Amino acid sequence: MRQILIQIETELNWVPSWVFSLVILAVFFAFGLFxxxxxxxxxxxxxxxxxxxxxxxxxxxxxxxxxxxxxxxxAFAVTLAPLSYDQASVLRHGLLxxxxxxxxxxxxTALHIWTIVYLRRYKLDAEDxxxxxxxxxxxxxxxxIASLIIVVVGFAAALMTFPAVQQYGVxxxxxxxxxxxxxxxxxQPVLKNLLAGIQLAITQPIRIDDALLVEGEWGKVEEITxxxxxxxxxDWRRLVLPLSYFIEKPFQNWTRETASLIGTVMVYLDYDxxxxxxxxxxxEIVAASPLWDRDVINVAVTDLKEQTMEIRILCSAPNSGMAxxxxxxxxxxxxxxxxxxxPGALPRMRTEIAATASGSGAGIPMAAAAAAS
Numbered sequence: 001m002r003q004i005l006i007q008i009e010t011e012l013n014w015v016p017s018w019v020f021s022l023v024i025l026a027v028f029f030a031f032g033l034f035x036x037x038x039x040x041x042x043x044x045x046x047x048x049x050x051x052x053x054x055x056x057x058x059x060x061x062x063x064x065x066x067x068x069x070x071x072x073x074x075a076f077a078v079t080l081a082p083l084s085y086d087q088a089s090v091l092r093h094g095l096l097x098x099x100x101x102x103x104x105x106x107x108x109t110a111l112h113i114w115t116i117v118y119l120r121r122y123k124l125d126a127e128d129x130x131x132x133x134x135x136x137x138x139x140x141x142x143x144x145i146a147s148l149i150i151v152v153v154g155f156a157a158a159l160m161t162f163p164a165v166q167q168y169g170v171x172x173x174x175x176x177x178x179x180x181x182x183x184x185x186x187x188q189p190v191l192k193n194l195l196a197g198i199q200l201a202i203t204q205p206i207r208i209d210d211a212l213l214v215e216g217e218w219g220k221v222e223e224i225t226x227x228x229x230x231x232x233x234x235d236w237r238r239l240v241l242p243l244s245y246f247i248e249k250p251f252q253n254w255t256r257e258t259a260s261l262i263g264t265v266m267v268y269l270d271y272d273x274x275x276x277x278x279x280x281x282x283x284e285i286v287a288a289s290p291l292w293d294r295d296v297i298n299v300a301v302t303d304l305k306e307q308t309m310e311i312r313i314l315c316s317a318p319n320s321g322m323a324x325x326x327x328x329x330x331x332x333x334x335x336x337x338x339x340x341x342x343p344g345a346l347p348r349m350r351t352e353i354a355a356t357a358s359g360s361g362a363g364i365p366m367a368a369a370a371a372a373s
Contacts, residue, residue: 021081032073036066053117064105071098097158104154108147115143124209133207141201144226196243197226211320213252254320261320262296263327265313273345285333286315291326293318308347
C-alpha cells in the first residue's frame with residue numbers, strides 16, 4: 001500500500017506533500033470512525049444477552065474505545081504518509097502517549113464498573129447490614145488503590161517514552177541505594193496511608209456506615225478513600241482522619257460484629273421507690289416500643305449513694321440510632337410514670353423532707369432552691 005501511495009504522490013507531484021499527508025490522515029481518521037461504529041454495533045448486539053458487567057462495559061467504554069481505534073488508525077496512517085523523519089517521530093510519540101492514556105482510561109472504567117456491579121447485591125440500608133458493610137468497604141478501598149496503581153503505572157509508562165527520562169531511569173538504577181532511601185523518606189506519608197488502606201481492606205477494623213466513637217465524637221463512616229476516612233458526625237459535621245489513624249490509635253466501633261446495641265438509662269431515685277414497679281414499667285415501655293428488638297431488657301440497682309439509689313435500665317435495639325432513640329423514650333416515659341405514681345420517690349434534699357413533714361409549707365421553695373442550685 002505504501003508503494004501505491006508513493007506512485008500516486010509521484011503522479012500528483014504538483015500537490016504539496018503536507019497536503020497529501022493531511023489527506024491520508026483524514027482518510028484514516030474517517031476510516032477509524034467507521035470501524036468504531038461498526039464494531040460498537042456488533043458488540044452491542046453480542047452483549048445484549050450477557051450479564052450486566054459486559055453490557056455496562058460496552059456502553060461506558062464507547063468514547064475511550066473510539067479514541068483507541070482512532071489512535072491506532074492514525075498510527076498506521078503516519079507510516080504511510082510522506083512525512084519527514086522529525087514529523088513522523090513527533091506524531092508517533094504523541095499517539096503512543098495517547099494510546100497509554102486511553103488504555104489506562106479503559107482499565108479504570110472497567111474496574112469501576114466491576115465494583116459497582118459487584119456491590120449491587122449488597123444493600124447498606126438493610127436492617128442487618130454487617131455483610132454489606134464488609135464487602136462495600138473492601139471493594140471501595142481496593143478499587144481506589146487499584147485506580148491509583150493504574151494512574152501511576154500509566155504516568156510512568158508515558159514518561160518512559162521520553163529519551164531523557166529513560167536516561168534518568170538508567171542513572172537512577174545505578175544509584176538505587178541512595179535514591180531509594182531519599183524516595184522512601186519523601187513518600188513516607190503516602191506509602192504509610194497506602195499500606196494502611198490495604199490493611200484496613202483486609203482486617204476491616206472499620207467499614208462503611210460503621211458507628212464510631214472517635215476523638216470524643218460519635219458518627220458514622222461516610223467515605224473511605226485511599227488516604228483518609230470521612231466520619232459524618234451526629235450533627236452533620238465531617239471529621240476527616242488519615243487511614244493510619246485507625247491502625248495506630250484506639251477508637252470505639254459500635255457496629256464491629258453486629259449492628260445491635262444495648263442502650264443504658266441511669267435513673268437516680270429516693271430509697272422509698274418500689275424497684276419492682278420500676279422494673280415492671282420498664283418492661284411495659286419496651287414491649288410497646290417499635291424500637292426494641294425483643295432481646296435485652298434488664299433493671300437493676302447498681303449503686304447506693306448517700307441520698308439516692310442508682311437504677312440502671314438496659315434495653316437493646318437493632319442499631320445505634322434506634323438504641324439512642326429507645327433510651328430517650330425510656331427516660332421520658334419513666335420520668336412521667338414516676339412523677340405521676342411515685343412523686344415522693346424523686347430525689348429530694350433531707351431538709352425539704354423535714355420541712356414537708358412539719359407542715360411548714362417551706363418544702364416547695366426549698367425544693368425549688370435546691371433544684372436551682
